[in-house]
Amino acid sequence: MNDCIFCKIVRGEIPCSLIYQDDKVMAFKDINPLAPVHILIISKQHIESVQSLDKNNSQIVAHIFEKIPYIAKEADIAKSGYRVISNIGKDGGQVVPHLHFHILGGRALCTALG
16 A cells, blocks of 8 residues: 555545546645645556656646646636646756646736746
8 A cells, every 4th residue: 555645645544635537647736835725636546756657657647737727627727827847856956756846826927937
């Protein structure tokens, strides 16, 4: 049994503020938001990160990106704009080793990278 925190959320062992769910993904509010709107969208299948994608599981990313516009619209950030981020590995800032994307919005976001 996988001890990953996101896998526990998928199994219902840890509660979340659910925004969206289907048979492949879940979206919920981040518990440490970095913007007024900070939603995580995760694969229900445990995939460690973008680096772990291959021809057998990459279709999940297409599904996630098909759902992001709907989630952004429901969160009322589609018109004003938002950012989608995926951190990969320790140096990339990935805290939970499970494929997920951050949807950030609700205010002007810094354009500088650094």
